[in-house]
Amino acid sequence: MASEKWPExxxxxxxxxxxxxxxxxxxxxxxxKYTYDVNRKGMLHGKLVFSPHAHAKIVSIDTSAxxxxxxxxxxxxxxxxxxxxxxxxxxxxALAAETEEQAxxxxxxxxxxxxxxxxxxxxxxxxxxxxxxxxxxxxxxGNPDQGFKEAEVTSEGTYGCPVITHCCLEAHGQVAEWxxxxxxxxxxxxxxxxxxxxxxxxxxxxGVEVPASNVQILTPVMGGGFGSKFGADTWGVACAQxxxxxxxxxxxxxxxxxxLMAAGARPSIYARVRVGAKKDGTLxxxxxxxxxxxxxxxxxxxxxxxxxxxIPNRRSRHTRVETxxxxxRAWRAPNHPQMCLITMSALEDLAAQLPMDPLDFFLKxxxxxxxxxxxxxxxxxxxxxxxxxxxxxxxxxxxxxxxPIKRGLGLSIHTWGGGGHSSNCNCxxxxxxxVEVFLGSQDLGTGTRTVIAMVAAETLGLPVSAVKVNxxxxxxxxxxxxxxxxxxxxxxxxxxxxxxRALNELLAKVAPALGVTPDKLEAACGTIRVAGDPTxxxxxxxxxxxxxxAAITASGQRAPRGPDELIxxxxxxxxxxxxxxxxxTGVVKIEKLVAVQDCGLVINPxxxxxxxxxxxxxxxxxxxxxxxxxxxxxxRCLNPDMEFYKLAGIGDVGNMVVHFMTGPGYDxxxxxxxxxxxxxxxxxxxxxxxxxxIGARVPTIPLTPDKVLAALEKVPRSALNDSSLRSEQExxxx
Amino acid sequence: xxxxxLPTQKGLSRxxxxxxxxxxxxxxxxxxxxxxxxNAQSTAKNKVxxxxxxxxxxxxxxxxxxxxxEPRVTLLDALRDRLDLTGAKKVCDRGxxxxxxxxxxxxxxxxxxxxxxxxxxxxxxxxxxxAPEGELHPISAAFVENDAQQCGFCTPGxxxxxxxxxxxxxxxxxxxxxxxxxGNLCRCGTYIGxxxxxxxxxxxxxxxx
Ligand code: FES
Ligand code: FES
Numbered sequence: 001m002a003s004e005k006w007p008e009x010x011x012x013x014x015x016x017x018x019x020x021x022x023x024x025x026x027x028x029x030x031x032x033k034y035t036y037d038v039n040r041k042g043m044l045h046g047k048l049v050f051s052p053h054a055h056a057k058i059v060s061i062d063t064s065a066x067x068x069x070x071x072x073x074x075x076x077x078x079x080x081x082x083x084x085x086x087x088x089x090x091x092x093x094a095l096a097a098e099t100e101e102q103a104x105x106x107x108x109x110x111x112x113x114x115x116x117x118x119x120x121x122x123x124x125x126x127x128x129x130x131x132x133x134x135x136x137x138x139x140x141x142g143n144p145d146q147g148f149k150e151a152e153v154t155s156e157g158t159y160g161c162p163v164i165t166h167c168c169l170e171a172h173g174q175v176a177e178w179x180x181x182x183x184x185x186x187x188x189x190x191x192x193x194x195x196x197x198x199x200x201x202x203x204x205x206x207g208v209e210v211p212a213s214n215v216q217i218l219t220p221v222m223g224g225g226f227g228s229k230f231g232a233d234t235w236g237v238a239c240a241q242x243x244x245x246x247x248x249x250x251x252x253x254x255x256x257x258x259x260l261m262a263a264g265a266r267p268s269i270y271a272r273v274r275v276g277a278k279k280d281g282t283l284x285x286x287x288x289x290x291x292x293x294x295x296x297x298x299x300x301x302x303x304x305x306x307x308x309x310x311i312p313n314r315r316s317r318h319t320r321v322e323t324x325x326x327x328x329r330a331w332r333a334p335n336h337p338q339m340c341l342i343t344m345s346a347l348e349d350l351a352a353q354l355p356m357d358p359l360d361f362f363l364k365x366x367x368x369x370x371x372x373x374x375x376x377x378x379x380x381x382x383x384x385x386x387x388x389x390x391x392x393x394x395x396x397x398x399x400x401x402x403x404p405i406k407r408g409l410g411l412s413i414h415t416w417g418g419g420g421h422s423s424n425c426n427c428x429x430x431x432x433x434x435v436e437v438f439l440g441s442q443d444l445g446t447g448t449r450t451v452i453a454m455v456a457a458e459t460l461g462l463p464v465s466a467v468k469v470n471x472x473x474x475x476x477x478x479x480x481x482x483x484x485x486x487x488x489x490x491x492x493x494x495x496x497x498x499x500x501r502a503l504n505e506l507l508a509k510v511a512p513a514l515g516v517t518p519d520k521l522e523a524a525c526g527t528i529r530v531a532g533d534p535t536x537x538x539x540x541x542x543x544x545x546x547x548x549x550a551a552i553t554a555s556g557q558r559a560p561r562g563p564d565e566l567i568x569x570x571x572x573x574x575x576x577x578x579x580x581x582x583x584x585t586g587v588v589k590i591e592k593l594v595a596v597q598d599c600g601l602v603i604n605p606x607x608x609x610x611x612x613x614x615x616x617x618x619x620x621x622x623x624x625x626x627x628x629x630x631x632x633x634x635x636r637c638l639n640p641d642m643e644f645y646k647l648a649g650i651g652d653v654g655n656m657v658v659h660f661m662t663g664p665g666y667d668x669x670x671x672x673x674x675x676x677x678x679x680x681x682x683x684x685x686x687x688x689x690x691x692x693x694i695g696a697r698v699p700t701i702p703l704t705p706d707k708v709l710a711a712l713e714k715v716p717r718s719a720l721n722d723s724s725l726r727s728e729q730e731x732x733x734x
Numbered sequence: 735x736x737x738x739x740l741p742t743q744k745g746l747s748r749x750x751x752x753x754x755x756x757x758x759x760x761x762x763x764x765x766x767x768x769x770x771x772x773n774a775q776s777t778a779k780n781k782v783x784x785x786x787x788x789x790x791x792x793x794x795x796x797x798x799x800x801x802x803x804e805p806r807v808t809l810l811d812a813l814r815d816r817l818d819l820t821g822a823k824k825v826c827d828r829g830x831x832x833x834x835x836x837x838x839x840x841x842x843x844x845x846x847x848x849x850x851x852x853x854x855x856x857x858x859x860x861x862x863x864x865a866p867e868g869e870l871h872p873i874s875a876a877f878v879e880n881d882a883q884q885c886g887f888c889t890p891g892x893x894x895x896x897x898x899x900x901x902x903x904x905x906x907x908x909x910x911x912x913x914x915x916x917g918n919l920c921r922c923g924t925y926i927g928x929x930x931x932x933x934x935x936x937x938x939x940x941x942x943x
Contacts, residue, residue: 021881021883024881027889027890028877028878028889028890029861029862029865029893030820030822031867034823036824037820037823039815101804169887170885224884224887224921255827256825256827444884445884445885610924611884613923614924617925617926641826641828642830650912650913650914650925653926
């Protein structure tokens, strides 16, 4: 009998090997059909009309002119007159026409009368947020006042991150097609198995009854989600309604401006922090007053301090600021990057004040992280320091090298849970030897498809190419939404079980031919063979031929919750950044980023590495460029486009080094997800590196040139050894 | 931000762009076939195409396509919605992200920022024309091998930009490869793989691999 347990290190044929992404070719040849690319016969194009105002009452909606426009086939109200819209970008109505241009014209011809109401969109601290706030209960542990008395050095500062967006390159949207009373929806979603229920409810509320069993969601590939694509969304329901009304398929993808206004944002979090330590660096007390906005909803409550959660005496309080901006959605590692930036900046400032090398300071305070993670962090910090050449390069605050380019190092520590979502897998082995697995999961670009194939092939002793992976269809056995770094745990556990069970059925059929009992058999190297005696083997195809005409189908699950011996949760990682700052222009350049990460048993290091690179690159984006800007007077988003909502480009990201903690002590924990953890630290590590370079903290990210120059104003010339530079600037030569 | 390659028509709104085209028509600058078509559609007094559909002819991947589009239809929408060539993606639709990159007369162009009528008489190469279905062009192969893609939505644009880049500079240095393809954005963060793919593709195209 084959065991469900992961094979031991020496016995893995595929797990841990660098396997090339299976859908790489179809993507890099442009043949992959994303939702946006689905063109159905007779398909109409949908457009949304959304609120131009941050807060208004809808007095009336007149669609008569729009309905008469050329090509218009259906119109669907999404909110009734008399109701209020609460943010710019809130959906009001959808329509469908023959061409996209006609749909856009018709959308413009809809006449809506608004009664404007007062709005509040400022990303403001509580003292400036008036009634638009909710103070949460203060959390106190130990005796903070006493802790600060014991402190020999204290540091105070304000730190924070503004609202940013997801900006998935494939916009949110779907294609809906009815065939009688069955509905097929191609959706750009992270939740293939989960959104039909929401669609059914939404349709029912609009008077269209369709049983969930008649709804099929298809997502063979999707162009990025990052936490913003879990729901069916109002526009998903409207698209299906339009398709029903018109009796034709409808494609409706959000336009980029709407995408950035309405389809996902990460809450801002800011905090005033005070933190104290003994002269030897031992932390004694923490206090923080934080605030931030998740838009109209209640998102974004941080737990501070982050990682160093066991600082003995601590006090924290958070105030939620409610604004008339598009609602927050989960953004890769919800709240963690913000909590990380605030905590690691405050701690690094304290280290600078002591003064102490932050590497030594963080190592010193590892007793204040959760005990299970302390040793991991220690090993990671040591490894990271080696990869960064930390001890060689580090200097105390303010690079005294002459000239305008100042270099600095920064580091940060993060944690994440992960684990595995519920998942079901069916495995079919056919008499001709072909193998298929079926999961109602999805590949967001993380490599899920490849990992599933690797697990199945590993179990069956076959090459990856021998397994056909079927995902991205809600008709397959349900699997959870891809969020919170839970996919790889869920699908690897269910796939391992389904394929092991199928294999055991096969072994039972083959055993007589090899003259042993099934428990003596194993699948390896494309054969079924007697364990320990490779000469007694039968080729895979011949083995399967013994099935006669009956294929084997077996299923496997990752239990909905609770522990699972194949997977685990809870990881730690560290990142280090090296930056070069031009103190004349304020431009920050990333020289090098190092990530050291544990994530249990790494199935495919090739795609896992890409995920860490990608996370660090997203991190460079939010550390240096990204911010959703709102205009307080008009209540509108100032940069709902990609010229002014800036992502990092290929020349912006420096050199990157990734190191996985693997081997004994790590592998046996089983599989743990990786999507979130590496995106948490870049902002903090980069901000700390900039502080180290220029001798002053830039309080909030993104670290844009204006803010860097403002911070430099406070730096005494001597600290940077650049008197010539300063006097030139003062002389107006800059 | 890094310096990005200027798109063919950066800085022009579509409306301004139309005006420019119109001006060019009256100045008699538009090339033969295009001018004829435009003239055929315009009234005697005002040489204006549209606003209704006009017949146009596009040369895409070596094939000739006759289609009817409104003059305001972009090359990108014509390719994607009319010809079902969906390899070029629509993301920003205004010349910022490069996901719509195609080659026009051998040069990289943002298909969202060019009108279909203006692409007449020019050789358009989309990613579908790079290699026959089922085959991998060396550049695509380099992207696969170096895992220069995650969700892959940006990838066709990168591949086409890479083609234009290597046609111009077949021997990029490592330093050049680091910043090449600055006109394309990726949200998943595949730049490390893309850099490796550019160098690898250059080697493959010389038959080095
Ligand atoms: S879609 Fe053309 S450049 Fe972005
Ligand atoms: S791979 Fe997803 S946007 Fe580039």
